[in-house]
Amino acid sequence: MxxxxxxxxxxxxxxxxxxxxxxxxxxxxxxxxxxxxxxxxxxxxxxxxxxxxxxxxxxxxxxxxxxxxxxxxxxxxxxxxxxxxxxxxxxxxxxxxxxxxxxxxxxxxxxxxxxxxxxxxxxxxxxxxxAAMDPKAAAPIRVETQVSTETPWQREQVLLRMDIIAPAAILKLRSEPGRLHGIRMVALQHTATPVEIAGRAMTRHTLRWALFAETAGHRQLRLPPVAYVRDGVTTHRFYFPALDLQVRPLPVYVPPTMPVGQLAVLAPPLPRLSFRGELMNWQVTVTGQGLPATWLPDISAPEATPGMTFYTARVQHREDENGDGLKGSAVFRIPLKFTASGLLRSPELVVQYFDPRSATLRRLILPARQHVVIPRWLFYIMVVLALPSGYRFLRMLVAHLRARWRLLRRYRVILADIARARTPRDLRQCIAASCSAEGWPAGLSVRRWYARWKVSITSAPRLPLDIFYQELYAADRTTVNNQGRAFAELKTALTRLVRQRYRRLKWWW
The missing domain is CATH 2.60.40 (Immunoglobulin-like)
Structure with missing residues (x-):
């Protein structure tokens, strides 16, 4: 003035x-x-x-x-x-x-x-x-505002949103960064979403801001305007309603450096087998929902443990956004080295934060892990000693696989012979072929073959032995109709038994 x-x-x-x-x-x-x-x-x-x-x-x-x-x-x-x-x-x-x-x-x-x-x-x-009118399309412009909370905790995120529903799909909305005493303000990305209102194609332009009150008390805020720029000309200026925030103070047990929001910690574990004296990198990622990246806890210097040495860590901060507002992340790459051999423990990592939803103090704990630390030369000696045993095991494995493959091929032939069988004697020859494939004694009766099959392989489905013997001996004495119902039932049961064995071999292979 x-x-x-x-x-x-x-x-x-x-x-x-x-x-x-x-x-x-x-x-x-x-x-x-x-x-x-x-x-x-x-x-x-x-x-x-x-x-x-x-x-x-x-x-x-x-x-x-x-x-x-x-x-x-x-x-x-x-x-x-x-x-x-x-x-x-x-x-x-x-x-x-x-x-x-x-x-x-x-x-x-x-x-x-x-x-x-x-x-x-x-x-x-x-x-x-x-109502505001778009000067080019002569259509009304709708403005909607929203505040996530008016009673935030100290350092808690307050998400502000302004939706401008306009007929222009390509629009420039310019907002100057606010400078508010005791308030940190972060402007989020402008998004545009096509919508249809009253049969007319419109576009919802969304602007969002994340506010963080660094001090407690009653705060009345006025945000800078949003300029509606059409074809390079500012035609309107829309203001957010005055904010009347009642910022609640944090409990006395919450230190000033403790984050207020939702935290998550991701740390891939170090290998169980490590080598003494070799430098490794331990990467720990801390993500905070509703938190700036620089407000995340610093874990670049873990607690030292016997047999481990930590060096200066490198930190990379990044800020993204999602539907819940600002999302900060910090990636810590901590160099370390095992200085002793034996069974060593990595340090336990504890991160504390204040949860504004439940108004409680929470802890995230990454438990300590056991590590086997040996010199690298000892590892090479163990590898050399294990090579002959590994070679013998490999030969045995190859021989076993070949035997399984041959058995699989023989059962494929047996299944084809069962399908071509016309008499009970043909089925009897297929049973003899399965005895030879399994390495059982030759000349086993059907009853003894079935007893061994149930013990060694499977007991289901059941094979009707009475029908089998009746068909087999009737064929030896007189002429019977081998294409009848009894023979078909016998052939189906034997096919199921052999096919089940074939499927198991195929799955194992």
Whole structure:
């Protein structure tokens, strides 16, 4: 706010007068409100203003005993944001003028409230705020705002969101970074999502900010505006409603460096078998939901344990975002070396954080692990000693695999012979072939073969021995119909038995 003379501010005064006259002339007359007894006059550029467009207000008085610089403008906060204000004093006439540039916060009925200055006061002026209109598409613009919480904990994330639903798919929304005392503000990425409203194709442009209150107490915040830029021209400026945050203090047992949010720790374990005196890297990743990367706990110097030496770690910070807001991560690459041989334990890693959802202190623990540490030369000696045994084992394995492969091929032939069988004697020859494949004695009866099959291989499905003997001996004495139901049942049961053995061999191979 500045206090200047009429000669040095003549240009400014005429500029404001031209801006006031630029509005609708018919609306200027009813918009002027003068209280005859007080001499405090308020004039507005229009009684109707579009959301995102400025409303010019001029407050005038001729009283010398008061100063418009002391005028209380807090009554405007419910409906408007004061973007600019300027005081001009004409010493020749003693006239004081206060020029205000206001932006409405929401659509609907608003008003210029009654201003009080010493014994002077003005009348209220009703203002109608209409929907914002896209200048190129002549379509309305919808603005929606959302706050995740108004009672956050100290250092807890407060997620702010503004959705601008406009007909333009490609749009530039410019927002200046806020500088708020005791508040850390991080602007998240602008996203655009196609939507359909009332049969019209629109685009939802989403802007988000993550706020972190570093001190507790009652905070009233005003964010900078979002400029709606269409074809390189700023046509509207949308303001977020005033934030009234009641920041809760953290419990006394929470240190100032403890993170407030949700933490996760990922640390691939070190190998169980390690070599003495060789440098390794232990990578630990700490991820914090709703936390800046620089606020994550520092675990670059784990607690030293006997037989282990840690060196200076390298830290890489990164910040991403998801549906829950800011997501910070820190990757620690900790060089270490085992300095002794034997059975050693790696250190236990403990990370503490304050969970704002449950208002409790939580701990993440990576337990200690046992490691077998030997010299590398001892490992080479063990490998050399194990080579002959490994060679013998490999030969035995190859021989076993070959035998299994031959057995698999023989059972494939047996299955084909069963399918081509026309008499019970053909089935008897298939059983003899399976005895030879399994290495059983030749000339086993069907009953003894089936007994061995149930013990060594499987007992299901059941083989009808009575039908088998009946068909077999009947074929030796008289002529029977070998294509009858009994023979078909016998052939099916034998096929199932042999096929089950074949499938097991094939699966094992």
């Amino acid at each position: 500045s206090m200047v003379t009429s000669d040095s501010n003549a240009y400014r005064r005429w500029r404001w007068m031209l801006l006031l006259l630029w509005g609708l002339v018919p609306s200027l007359v009813p918009a002027t409100r003068v209280h005859a007894a007080t001499g405090l006059q308020v004039r507005v550029s229009s009684l109707q203003v579009e959301l995102g467009k400025p409303l010019l207000v001029e407050v005038t008085t001729r009283e010398h005993r008061v100063s418009l610089t002391d005028l209380d403008l807090s009554g405007l906060a419910d409906w408007f944001v004061v973007a600019e204000k300027e005081t001009i004093v004409d010493k020749a006439t003693g006239t004081q003028q206060l020029h205000l540039r206001l932006y409405p916060l929401a659509m609907g009925e608003a008003q210029i409230p009654v201003f009080h200055l010493d014994t002077l006061h003005s009348d209220a002026i009703p203002i109608t705020v209409t």
